[in-house]
Amino acid sequence: MWDFIWNDFLVTGEPIIYGAMASIVLATVGIVFVLTYFKLWKWLWDEYLTTVDHKKIGIMYIIAALAMLFRGGVDALMMRTQLALPNMNFLNSVHYNEIFTTHGTVMILFMAMPFIIGLMNVAVPLQIGARDVAFPFLNAFSFWTFFFGAMLFNISFVIGGSPSAGWTSYVPMAGPELSPEINQNYYLLALQLSGIGTLATGINFLVTILRMRAPGMTLMKMPIFTWSALITSIIIIFAFPILTIALALMTLDRIFGTHFFTLAGEGMPMMWANLFWLWGHPEVYIVILPAFGVFSEVISTFARKQLFGYKAMVYAMCVIAGLSFVVWVHHFFTMGAGAGVNSLFSITTMLIAVPTGIKIFNWLGTMYKGRIRFNVPMLWALAFIPNFTIGGVTGVMLGMASADYQYHNTYFLIAHFHYVLIAGTLFGMFAGLTYWYPKMFGHKMNEKIGKISFWFTVIGFNITFLPQFFLGLMGMPRRTYTIEPEWMPLNLLSTAGAFILATGFVIFTFNIYYSARYEPREKTGDAWDGRSLEWATTTPVPHYNFATIPYVNSHEAYWDMKETGATTYDESKLEPIHMPSYKGLPIIMSAIMFMASFGLVWHWFWLAIPGLLGVIICMVIRSFDFDEGYHVPIDEIKRTEEQARGRKE
C-alpha cells in the first residue's frame, strides 16, 4: 500500500515536484484557514459556489483563467530557462516534455477558453438586454465541469505524473503501447470533463442569443461582441462533439484495450490526427473570434465612432467560421497526402486571410476620423493590430504547403501561433477584462499600473517571439529540451524577453489587487462613455440586470438612448421579475464526475462506477426539481433602482 503510494501514486524524486507539493499543501491550508477564520464558508457557498447568476459565473471563470495563466506561465518560464543555453540541466528531458505538454493544454483549454467564456458570461446577456442566460443551471454546471476538469489536469503534476505527449497527444506515442503509464489518462479525462461544459456553454449561448434579445434587436442590430459570441457558440456546437468522440475512443483504447488508434490490431493512428485537428483548428477560431468581438467594441468606443463596416465585420466572421472547418489538414501537410490534397488545403487556409484582412482594415477604418483616447483597454486593442498582422502573414506563409515542409514543427510555427494567440486572444482578453472591469466590480483598473503592465507585456512579447521565427529557419525543432550551440544567442534573447513578458503579467495581476483597494468607485455605470446596452445598467449591476427592458433600434442601443435621454428604468412599466434560484447541485454533480474521472484515470472501477451512478442519481434528482425560481417584487426593484440611480438614499 505505502509502496504504491510512494512509488506510483505520488510523483517523487524531483525538487520541483516537492516544491509544487509543498506549495499546493500550503495554499490549500492557507485558503481553508482564511475562509474559516473570517467565517467566509457560508458566504462563499451562498454567493458563489451555488450561484446561477451569469455575472458571478463570469467572474469565477475569469479568476480561474488568470490562475491558469500563472500555471501555464510558470511552465513557460521554466521551459525558456532550460532553453536559454546549450547543455542546461535545469529540466531533464522527461520533465521538459511534461511541462510543454501541460503548458500548451493549460493555456488553450484552461486559460484561453474559460477567459473567453467568462467574458461572454459577463457581457452577452447585458448586451442583448437579457436577465440571464437561457439555462442558468446548465451555465453553473458548465463552469463546475470546467473547473473540476482543470483541477484533474493540474493534480497530475504531483499525483501519478503529467501527460507528456504534447497538447496534440498524437498516437501511437500517446497510445497504450508507447505510453503505458497512467499520465496520458489525465489528458483524456480532464479534457473530456471540461469539454462537456464547453459544449453545454455553446448550446446555452446559442439559445440565449437567439431567443432572449431585447425587443427590436434583430440579428443585424446585435452588438458585435454578441455576434462573435454567437458564431463562437455555433463553432463549439459543431467542433466539440468531434473532440468528445476522439477522446472517448482513445480512452477506450487506453483503458479498455480496444484498437481504434493503436499500432497493432488494425488501429488507425492517423485517424486521431484527423479528428484532433478537425476539432483543433476550429478551436483556434473559438478562442480568436470573441477577441475580435472585444477589439471591435473597444476600438469603436475609444475612437468614439461607430464600427466601420459593421455588416462586413459580421460576414467576415461567418466566413472565417465556415472556413475554419475545411483547413485542418494544414496541421499535417507533411503526412504525405499528395500534391492534390495539399494544394486544396493550402488554398482554403490562405483564403482565411481575406476575411481577416477585411476585419483589420475595418478596424483601421473605425479609427479614421475618430477621436482616439488611449485608455488601457484601447492600448491592448491597438497593440493587437500590428502584432496580429505579423502572426497573420506568417500564418499565410505556413499555409503554403511546399514551404511548410521547412517550417513544420519548428520554432517558426511556435512563433507564429504565439503571435496569434498572445497578440490575438490574450491581448483581447486583457482588453475585454479592463474594459468590462468597472461593470463587473464597480471600479476601474488603475490606468497607470495598467500602462506599465501593458508596455512590459508588449515589449517582452516581441523580444520573446520574434527571434523564434529565425530560430525555426535555422533548423530548431519545437519540443526539443536542449539546444545546439549555434541557436544560443537568439534563444538567450528569447528567454530574456519571456521574463519581461512575465513581469507584465505579474503587474497586471497586481493591478487587480491595487485597484480593488485604491481606485475610486464607479457610480454611473457608464465608465467609458459606452455604446451598447451593458453600459445602460447601473453599477453594481442588480442581479436581475434590467428593471425594464428598452426597445432597441440599432447596434448601438445605449448610444441612441443617451441621445434621447432614455433609461432602462421606466417606473410605469415595472413588473415582478422572474429569477432562478441558486443551486448546489451543479458543483456537487461536477465533483462526483471528478471523482469518477479520477477513478478511471487509475483504472479504479470501484471508484469510477459508483461515481457514474452518482452522476445519474444527480440527474434524476434534477429532473424532479420543480423549483421554478422566484419573483423579485416591484417594491424591491424600485428600491434597488432608486438607490443605484441616486434618487433616494
Next chain:
Amino acid sequence: MKNLVSWFKRLFMVPGLFALLLVASGCSGITVLDPKGPVARTQQELIIFSITLMSVIVIVVFVLFFYMIIRFRERPNWTDKDYDPHQHGNTTLEIIWTVIPFIIVAALSVPTVTSLYALESPPEETNDQEPLVIHADTSNWKWYFSYPEQDIETVNYLHIPENRPIEFKLASADSMTALWIPALGGQKYNMAGMQNTLYLQADEEGEFAGRNANYNGSGFAEHTFTVTSESEEEFNQWVSDVQNNAPEMTKDRFDQYLEPGLAQEAEYSSTHLEYVDFGMNSGRSYITDLYGGNLGEQLHLEGGEGGPWEEE
C-alpha cells in the same frame, strides 16, 4: 500623449532593427535560407517570394495604423474639424480591401501548387539519373538507413553522393517521426505501416545536420543524424568499405536496436529489410509483438548529455 506616441515608435523599432540586423548579416547562418540542393532551393525561393509579398502587406498595415493613431488621437488643441462619428462604412473601400487580398492569395497559390507537384518527383535538373533509394526507418530514438541496392545499412548517419537525387522511403517502427535535413529540403513524416517518399538532393559536398522533426518522447532531442555528401567516387569507396568490413545486421541485433534507447553511429553489410519492412502493413505490429507494453521507457536525458545506449 506625445510621450505615448514616441513610446509606440520606439516599440516598433525593435522588430524593425532586428529584421535589418538579420538581413544585414546575410542569410548564411539561416540554414533554410541557404539551400544546398535543388529541393531546398525551390522552397527557399517560395519562402523569399512570400516574405516579400507579406512585407508589403505588413508595411501597408503598419503605415495606416500609425497614421490613424497619430493623426486622429485626442490631443489638447483638438477640434472636431475632421471628426465624423456617424461614418458607418465605405463600400468602395471595403470592396478594394476584399479584392486585393484575393489577388494576393491567388498570387501565392500558383507557385505553391506548382512547387507541390514538382516536389512529388525527383528534381528536374538531374532527371537523367536514377535516384538512389534509401529506406529511412526509425524506432525510439534511432535512425536506420538501408541502401537496398548496395545491401548496406547505417545507424544514425548517412552518406550520399552529390548531384544525384535521393529517394527516401520513410517509415517508422513505432511513434510518428519526420525526416528533416533543413539544408537539403523540407521534412516528411515516417509512420508505421505506411511508406512515404521524399526526394532530396545535395549540390555540393559537405556535412549537413539531419534530425527527426516530429516529437516522439524522451530521446527526441537526441534523435539526430549527420549527412555527408561526397563525390560519386568517394561514395562508392565508402559503400565498398562498408560492404567488406562491416558486420551483418542480424535479426537479433536489429531486434536489440528496436528496444527504446539511444545508439551510436554504426554500419552493417546487410539490411533489416530482409526480415521486416515497417512501411508495409505487415510490419506494423512487429515491435509491439516483440516488446509488448514495454515501449514507453522514459529516458531521463539531461541537457544533451544522454548516455548513449551501448551495444553489447
